[in-house]
Amino acid sequence: MGPGKSNYLMVISYDAFSQDNWEQASRLPNLSKLIKDGAYSTQLKSVYPTLTYVVHTTMVTGVYPDKHGIYHNNPFQPFEKEAEQRWFWYKNEIKVPAIYDCLKKHHLKSAGILWPVTGRTAIDYNLPEIRAIKKENQVLKILRNGSPLYCLDLEKKFGRFRKGFKQPYLDDFTTLCAVDTIKKKKPNLLLMHLIDLDDAKHQHGTDSPEVKEAIIRMDKRLGDLIQAVEEAGIKENTTFLVLGDHGQINVHYKIKLNALLKEKGLIFEENKKMQWRAYIQGAGGAAYLHLRKNDSEAEKMAVAILNQAICEDCFGIEKLYNRKELGQYHAEDSVSYMLEAKIGYCFEDDLEGPVIEAMDASKDEQATHGYLPDKPDQQGYRCVFVASGARIKSNFQLGEIQMVDIAPTMARSLGIDFFKGDGRPLNEIFQDQESGF
Known part of the structure; x- marks a missing residue:
């Protein structure tokens, strides 16, 4: 393994995980351990508008919306009711390569669990975030746009734990799927999207007891993922990236x-x-x-x-x-x-x-959310970033970083080539193995 390279990268998107959640989240047992053993920032700057699909596409492409083409959660559909609108669900709507597109030429495996804009992708084990609208069948839509056998297996094992899109059941289901995937498939890159915190903020406000409870559940899920990596026997060669995509107001x-x-x-x-x-x-x-x-x-x-x-x-x-x-x-x-x-x-x-x-x-x-990433007098609107594990410096604090830096940092962690986008790899978080640091 070369300098700054890990064999396995687990990317956990905690939707709406922002600076105002740091004090509570950083004191919980699992995230605090990753922070102690890793690098972190509470000044991860998102992109405009700060919508989930826009930001998650930037995370995996390393470019801004004017280049990747996902400018909203939904394509423009005037007069269509919100519940009946289609979303940017499909990879072919992204105008540039994504990090998972580059893995095959390096003979690496990828997995995606409810990651936005991944319908019909090159991801090896893919359960896309996609929803039936009008008279569509939810199960058939997932099977047509994801990895059919993989999705069927997960549904058979864990479908009973899910209650539609309700939380905390959906994120519990996602975590069970991720744990099983880590242990059975050992993907070199895992992308997973957890939505519990975002839902709590939308429904109850940013300072509610429900938000604090969601953050506690988040940490428990993180612990389940860490344990899965240990049980898979890949702990020493695994890096975790935990990050938010936007805050809320x-x-x-x-x-x-x-x-x-x-x-x-x-x-x-x-x-x-x-x-x-x-x-x-x-x-x-x-x-x-x-x-x-x-x-x-x-x-x-x-x-x-x-x-x-x-x-x-x-x-x-x-x-x-x-x-x-x-x-x-x-x-x-x-x-x-x-x-x-x-x-x-x-x-x-x-x-x-x-x-x-x-x-x-x-x-x-x-x-x-949706506001400018630099909304005046809203410091808590910035996102949180934690990298921990193989070849990452311990207890290393970063200043301001950009959402476009995430994809090149993923590539650097895995030791693979990626096209030159708008961001940079966060080289400062990696130990220099050749120098013995």
Whole structure:
């Protein structure tokens, strides 16, 4: 094994694991051990917009959304109800290679368990994150887009522990699948996605007892994975990467800006079918303004409407970014404008109901994401990163690192070539074996 190289890499994405969770999580038995034996940062900067599928694609490609092409969880589907929208589920929608594409030429095996945007990939053992919509069958959809025999085996063994998409059952199922895969398949690269914490924040707010309970469950699952590596006899040659993809911010108002565009005739009904010249695609704390091609009048009208809404303040718009400004955030090239929400506000596509909808005060506080990675006065919005195991320095603290650094660091850990993207390998976390450190 060469300098900085491990034979096995376990990548565990804890969705929504952010800086504000560090104090509690870092004191729990399993994560604290990885921290003590590894390198860590509480200043992992995400990409814009901070949505799960956008960020996870950056994690495995090492490039920003303007290059990899996954700009939202969902492709643009105007007027389609959220529950019926398709997502960016398939690998062929990513415009650049992913880390798992490079393993075959090195004769290495990969596994993916509910990792976003991995339908129909080159992953050897693949249970993709994919959902049936409309009249589709969930089981058949997974089998068609994942590794059929592998998925059937996992369902037979552990399907009874899952209750649809409800937590904590889904992440318990994911962990059981990962443990079995580690022990039976010994993949050189395992990618797994855990969602319990993200769900807790969305439903109960960032400071709730439910969030603290989810973090405790997270640590227990991490312990199960560490134990599986030990039982597989590969501990000495295994590296763990544990990281979050975004933080969340508590929200009190949902803003439905398409209603403003409809009032001005930019969204309208024609021949009993809804049409649009300008349309807002909500992304939680951000939103895309889509414009009909070559419709300069619609662009002028939409920008004027949104600038007026900014002046009125009550609509919760912090800023309307134009294409030149979006360049610095590496946002999707085809979109000319994006909206950023103020703290406490989020954007939705829906045309039904009031433009400004207050959250139900009788229910738990809710939270969301999508905002700029550098949201002012929201230090807790940064993500957490821990690398621990084979050839990683012990108790080594990193400063600010970028989400685009994750893929090249994975490649460096496994000792494989990867195309030159926007990030860099975090060489400083690796022991220099040749120098004896």
